[in-house]
Amino acid sequence: MYRYSFLAFLFSLLLGCVASTSPITQVPTDNIVKKKWNILFISIDDLNTWTGHLNNHPGVQTPNVDRLAAKGVSFRHAYSPVPHCKPTRAAIMSGLRPWESGNYHGQQSGWFKAIANAESIPQFFSRHGYRTMGTGKIFHNGHDGHLTPGYWDEFKRVKNLPGVKPSYIEEPNDRLRWGPAGNDEDHGDFVRVDWAIDKLNDNYDTPFFLGIGLLKPHLAWFVPEKYFAMHPLEKVALPKVLENDLDDVPPIGKKFALNVEDRFFEDHRKVVEADKWKQGVQAYLAASSFADAQLGRLLDALEQSQYSENTLIVLWGDHGWHLGEKSHWRKHALWEEATNTSYIIYSPGLKNNGRIIDTPVDLMSIYPTLAELTGLPKPKASGVSIVPLLENENAEWEHPAIMTYHRGNHAVRMGPYRYIRYNDGTEELYDHRDDPMEWHNVANEAQMKKIKQELASYLPEYEAPSVE
Numbered sequence: 505m506y507r508y509s510f511l512a513f514l515f516s517l518l519l520g521c522v523a524s525t526s527p528i529t530q531v532p533t534d535n536i537v538k539k540k541w542n543i544l545f546i547s548i549d550d551l552n553t554w555t556g557h558l559n560n561h562p563g564v565q566t567p568n569v570d571r572l573a574a575k576g577v578s579f580r581h582a583y584s585p586v587p588h589c590k591p592t593r594a595a596i597m598s599g600l601r602p603w604e605s606g607n608y609h610g611q612q613s614g615w616f617k618a619i620a621n622a623e624s625i626p627q628f629f630s631r632h633g634y635r636t637m638g639t640g641k642i643f644h645n646g647h648d649g650h651l652t653p654g655y656w657d658e659f660k661r662v663k664n665l666p667g668v669k670p671s672y673i674e675e676p677n678d679r680l681r682w683g684p685a686g687n688d689e690d691h692g693d694f695v696r697v698d699w700a701i702d703k704l705n706d707n708y709d710t711p712f713f714l715g716i717g718l719l720k721p722h723l724a725w726f727v728p729e730k731y732f733a734m735h736p737l738e739k740v741a742l743p744k745v746l747e748n749d750l751d752d753v754p755p756i757g758k759k760f761a762l763n764v765e766d767r768f769f770e771d772h773r774k775v776v777e778a779d780k781w782k783q784g785v786q787a788y789l790a791a792s793s794f795a796d797a798q799l800g801r802l803l804d805a806l807e808q809s810q811y812s813e814n815t816l817i818v819l820w821g822d823h824g825w826h827l828g829e830k831s832h833w834r835k836h837a838l839w840e841e842a843t844n845t846s847y848i849i850y851s852p853g854l855k856n857n858g859r860i861i862d863t864p865v866d867l868m869s870i871y872p873t874l875a876e877l878t879g880l881p882k883p884k885a886s887g888v889s890i891v892p893l894l895e896n897e898n899a900e901w902e903h904p905a906i907m908t909y910h911r912g913n914h915a916v917r918m919g920p921y922r923y924i925r926y927n928d929g930t931e932e933l934y935d936h937r938d939d940p941m942e943w944h945n946v947a948n949e950a951q952m953k954k955i956k957q958e959l960a961s962y963l964p965e966y967e968a969p970s971v972e
């Protein structure tokens with residue numbers, strides 16, 4: 505790398521074209537090859553960072569996510585732009601931040617209209633000569649956008665649980681449901697992967713963009729018994745929690761945690777009262793292992809196909825998941841557990857694979873990164889390409905990860921910090937160097953003022969009205 509840059513420097517001297525006004529900010533490297541790779545685009549609904557290789561929770565079994573991480577580059581601190589399915593997917597796929605589109609939470613029926621004028625990821629690759637094929641939850645379940653001309657050349661719709669009933673159902677709170685159900689092949693994700701495997705066994709005269717959106721581990725956690733058996737109850741560990749953790753959280757944060765005025769009201773109290781906390785964790789682990797097994801079938805098929813050497817793979821979860829931390833379940837909050845998600849990139853043009861990168865990034869980076877790795881022009885998208893980090897994980901990085909939930913509430917993750925500012929001006933600040941679970945809000949400590957100001961400077965001045 506250094507030799508290359510030194511030679512490049514000498515060469516530029518010989519040509520007499522050293523521009524004194526533009527210092528070299530990026531060292532060119534030969535670590536990466538950019539060309540029109542095929543793209544396997546895998547989204548896993550509600551997968552947090554409880555994966556084997558990240559080692560965030562004991563007993564997790566995700567051998568195929570780990571195998572992809574060993575082949576590619578995994579981001580330990582990757583964040584969703586919004587901690588809810590629809591708005592986070594709207595942002596990731598359109599390149600528009602919530603404050604640009606007005607998509608701030610999951611109850612906005614006009615969400616798709618709000619991004620319809622942006623060129624989405626599949627439209628971009630279609631315009632650049634790719635064949636676009638998709639199945640499952642990529643934008644959002646069954647949305648017409650899937651079939652709008654210019655998005656997908658082919659889109660396969662599959663029912664989620666075709667004709668199989670769980671052998672029992674546990675439901676400590678509204679839609680917080682789980683139980684063993686059927687065999688792998690009875691499940692929508694299995695059928696979706698089958699379809700994708702067929703696509704990998706076909707011939708194409710252009711590069712392809714193949715999108716697969718797996719629906720597990722989203723609720724309901726109905727997956728075959730064998731995945732529950734992989735996580736015997738006596739071995740299931742509960743997440744680490746601090747009693748009265750919410751005491752130093754401002755009212756809006758507490759409201760998010762307790763789902764006040766919502767049918768999910770006080771999930772955690774109800775789970776604990778029903779004595780189902782361990783069972784709930786077991787079911788989430790089971791649903792994650794099920795999704796992982798389907799991912800494994802897909803990776804096997806790619807490896808055995810004619811496209812094994814020239815296909816880029818990106819895997820992303822759409823947000824994180826609380827399982828009792830801060831007395832909270834599900835997403836719908838601005839803390840680490842609700843926003844931190846899986847993000848792995850493998851590119852055939854990238855060397856030094858198997859790395860885990862610690863720098864915080866957000867998933868708005870997917871769009872510009874895919875464009876750069878395939879040698880295409882920069883898309884009109886708000887995110888920043890993380891190719892410099894893929895090339896060199898120690899690269900200087902001045903781009904924070906930003907998360908938004910309901911208009912006016914944001915979190916910034918940069919360096920060791922998470923800064924949260926709610927729409928009434930109340931704040932939280934956590935330092936992950938000594939507080940990885942975000943137990944101790946230090947926003948009110950005088951010496952933190954400058955850090956808060958710096959982190960707040962990344963927040964938007966204008967926020968689009970919320971679409972309804």
Ligand SMILES: [Ca+2]
Pocket residue numbers: 549550588589722822823
């Ligand atoms: Ca989701």
Ligand SMILES: [Ca+2]
Pocket residue numbers: 748749750751752753942943944945
């Ligand atoms: Ca606390």
